[in-house]
Amino acid sequence: MRITDWPGRSWCAVIYPWAVSAIGTNGSDSGHTSLSEKAYVAIRDMLTTVVISPGAPINEDQLAKQLVMGRTPVREAFKRLESEQLVVMYPRRGIFATQVHLSDLNLLTEVRVHLEGEAAFQAARRRSRDDRELFEKLLHEAADRSPDVAAEIEFDGRVHRAMYAAANNPYLQSTLEQYYNLTIRIWHVWTNRLPEMSSHVSKLIPLIECIIARDGDRARQLAVEHVASFQQSVVQLS
Numbered sequence: 739m740r741i742t743d744w745p746g747r748s749w750c751a752v753i754y755p756w757a758v759s760a761i762g763t764n765g766s767d768s769g770h771t772s773l774s775e776k777a778y779v780a781i782r783d784m785l786t787t788v789v790i791s792p793g794a795p796i797n798e799d800q801l802a803k804q805l806v807m808g809r810t811p812v813r814e815a816f817k818r819l820e821s822e823q824l825v826v827m828y829p830r831r832g833i834f835a836t837q838v839h840l841s842d843l844n845l846l847t848e849v850r851v852h853l854e855g856e857a858a859f860q861a862a863r864r865r866s867r868d869d870r871e872l873f874e875k876l877l878h879e880a881a882d883r884s885p886d887v888a889a890e891i892e893f894d895g896r897v898h899r900a901m902y903a904a905a906n907n908p909y910l911q912s913t914l915e916q917y918y919n920l921t922i923r924i925w926h927v928w929t930n931r932l933p934e935m936s937s938h939v940s941k942l943i944p945l946i947e948c949i950i951a952r953d954g955d956r957a958r959q960l961a962v963e964h965v966a967s968f969q970q971s972v973v974q975l976s
Contacts, residue, residue, distance in 0.1 A: 773807060773808075774815055776811070777807055781805075782815075792835050796825065822916045822920075840972070847966065849917060850918075850965045851966055853914050857961065860954070862952050870950055873900065901961075904949065
């Protein structure tokens with residue numbers, strides 16, 4: 739089943755707050771993050787939150803001006819995004835956001851249930867003191883998080899990305915980041931059709947607790963259940 743009736747969005751007039759903070763107000767580099775990385779994060783978030791709608795053409799020059807960047811880091815970001823299947827680049831036609839197909843969720847879930855479980859297991863085993871502090875912060879935020887759908891998705895993303903990083907395996911992390919980005923885009927497309935998802939996100943709380951407690955086996959089980967339950971919720975509406 740192809741999703742073709744997402745709400746129209748004028749992405750050219752919108753930059754999400756985290757995209758602005760990622761690149762700074764003047765486009766200058768800060769810390770150890772390169773301009774191409776900042777461009778990648780900003781454009782990735784526009785794509786995954788469907789500010790840039792699936793299938794929409796993307797004006798590279800206009801986007802570079804929005805991000806207050808030169809064309810080189812933006813072009814490098816697009817090459818990376820193409821390899822992650824978020825955009826497609828056609829000679830003489832330009833750049834387009836890839837389409838979203840519901841059938842992709844089934845394929846993504848087949849892979850993610852195994853890799854997310856492994857990431858949770860390794861995060862529980864390998865998490866550092868800094869990782870523990872981050873997970874404790876997320877645990878605290880979980881109790882007071884907003885029920886707003888966008889806030890729920892944003893919190894879900896921060897937990898998953900923290901878990902990938904804590905697993906301390908760059909190959910596993912980069913693979914899961916790509917699959918998560920494609921999955922989260924489906925969530926944003928289906929936001930208005932999905933039932934209230936607060937309970938789904940709340941299931942991350944015991945997962946965080948297991949990672950803090952270094953209970954790898956239970957963390958693996960909870961991560962697998964979390965990924966599978968999302969796919970089941972979406973499929974029920976198809």
